[in-house]
Amino acid sequence: MLHIPISRWGEPYKSMDLDKVVHFASGEVMCEVSRANAGLVERDMRHAQRARDVLREIPIKELIGMMKKAGELYANAELPCGDGTQTPDQFARMQSATTGLPEHMCKFNMEKNNFVLANMDNILDSLTRGLDLNCLSRGYGIETRGNPPVQIPVSYQAQTPVLGMVLPSNSPGVHTLWLPIVPMQIGLVLKPGPQEPWTPYRMASAFIKAGVPAQAIAIYPGLGDVGAAVLAGSPRSLIFGGTATVEQYKGNPRVQAHGPGFSKILLGEDKVDQWEKYLDIMVDSVLMNSGRGCINCSGIWAPRHTKKIAEAIADRMGPVEPLPPEDPKAALAAFTVPGQADGVWKDIENDLKQSGTWHATEKFGPRLVKKERCDYLRPTVIHCTSPEPNIVKKEYMFPFCTVVECPQDQMLAKIGGTLVCSAITEDKKWQRQLLDATHIDRLNIGALPTIKLNWLQPHEGNIVDFLFRARAFQFDKDMMKV
């Protein structure tokens, strides 16, 4: 039996409390994971500054090189995993087995992580807007600006020696968000999702094998008390959860909460009559990665033709059925938490009682598919004659979308918070309004799927701004010693 210990800044620690991580379909125990206690996390945080100190001893340029090497190792090498080792194929199989995500999607996520690591130099260059990265190490630097050129001191002060993270079980794709942290010489304190210990441990193994000091990374599997201890002990944290989690941490400068994206595609008046041209991007945005990501589209808004659009998307997605996780054509992830799929479907059925809603995928058979140890929800498309029904504001962890009829001039007022908005329009006035809309995070203008990310751009706030504060700094160069 594979055992995965707590990693206390690189030191393995076997807990007396062990959690079994099981295969969602067979019930086979895949590994035992040591469960941390909150006091242990709290005590270990006394070494948080050491994590930054050991990273600062390595120039950022070298750390970026290590990231590239770590990406290759993560994607291709057999790496230590707990008291055993793990090949890339075993990793994908285990991740699929415990999260319910098909294996080919797990492999795709591996490629994505590797891509981010391989392009770390460009990503950091973009996120810092071309800053000399040594400024992050030293805390200050000199930039030359203007004509005639003037030398201006710049200072970026780290707000924390470590970034705490309470990671999810349901979407291995989110790990790309924390990959740029180590090269910025900030340590990692990770609490893995209960069903997805794999990525944090494999990534840590790859980092360490690539030369990153083990003392820079701590991993604490555990329950809610451990998540709370990670958040309490880290001056800056990322947490992944539902709407309630996001609401709880709203306005808290220490915590960046990532939840449902409510990502949308908006069809403008000028393009809606050619809606069939955009069917592929609509389907891809809803269906890819089994609809699990915050960047998956959960709402398609248009001023007319909405019923036809809903029917066309339903014709494409409605027939999709669950396939075994190892099947390369599998498009659906399993719900591995008992009762979760039932709860979601009950919620949808309840919302469908409201007038102005119509279930476009109904004719393709029942959406809730119950298996012995897991459940599936098949793609579901709901047509809404206005933005009023409750279901318009819903997002679920499977390919689900509403197709909402709404006049263009009311869309921005009605869509609510939107992580990714793909607006298909050439209307200049509307484009201006879209650019100015502060409730849209990532804006795509044109026929771009919501799931197509440009990794050189920030996601839900710039992580550099979250970790470093730009501030005024003046100095007498004859006195400066650092």
Add this chain to the structure above:
Amino acid sequence: MSTTATAGTAAADQVKQAQDKLDAHVREIINWHFDPDNGTPFWLDAVAGKNPLLKLDFDPRKEVKSFADLKKFGHFEDDWLRGGPLRRWVPKAFHQKPIYVFETGGTTGIPKSRVVVEDHWTDYEMFSDTLPEKYFPKGSNWLMLGPSGPRRLRLAVEHLCQYRGGICFCVDLDPRWVVKLIKKGWMEHLKAYQEHCIDQAMTVLSASHDIKCMFTTPKLLDSLCTRLEKEGTTLAKQGITGVFCGGTEMTSQWIRFAIEEFLGKDVYIAPTYGNTLMGLAAADQPVPPDYKICYYAPQPRAVAEVVDFDNYDQLVPHGQEGRVMLTTLTKELFVPRFMERDEGLRELPSSKYPWDGVSGVKPFRAFAATTTVGVY
């Protein structure tokens, strides 16, 4: 699963003697609470058909002759303890005595109340006998760092200290506010309140009060030791030799962590399990390699049983998991077969405690997801 008892397995005659003593005690307590002149109004009314919460169709004084016969009562419902009049719980024989009331829960709604005359003193005097003198020396002063207000703990720990000849220094902690902070998600306030409590404990420890013993909860012990460590010291260096720990769930992993990383070999930790209804179940200090915490109720005054999850009339075999069922049998309170909000493993009788124990106590699985536990 292991069924090793902490102090060696009890001999059969020891177990038999303890059972006989328990049966005799049951008869005495039933006679007391159901005595028409001096008994307890709640129970007398139940027999007389005048209690709207409970009607008994048998005469306990005639039909209950042993602990096993308590099954006739069904299960005590703790909701009966919400609201007044509280005098219905006081045996008529005690109506002239000063009465304490202790509450549990109460973050929202009406809390459950238990009336007490001297039980908390008796329980803690009995518990006192289980503490090793080497680490809890008589005459030492104590620090009480735990829930106060209407909880029993504050007065009980203070009495324990006084009974052992010491003076008790107390820090105020309101667990109901802690629960509210958690429910509201005000984690920064929670942290600040915790710091506020630890500040007070640090002040007491720094004031030359010659404190050698303390009561605290697992979370507060974590916080206090972490603070001491930040300030370059330890509980042992502060002169503490014995920690009586309880109030919330304790796992073997936690106690191992506390011993290995905070307490060291010079500080003894005595884990306890209990509540306002039952009193206090003691355990010896857990030891490597398994750090098993094995609790024994203060029989015959209280009995902790581990019963089948699906059939509460059936004890599980030793070493198996089940739900904890408590029975309290004192002259002040009769609580038959109360289903606790915990589950655990049934343990063999030990030579020190020749009756069943319970280990691996954790929140009952059916409630675990919905209950805020272990908050202070």
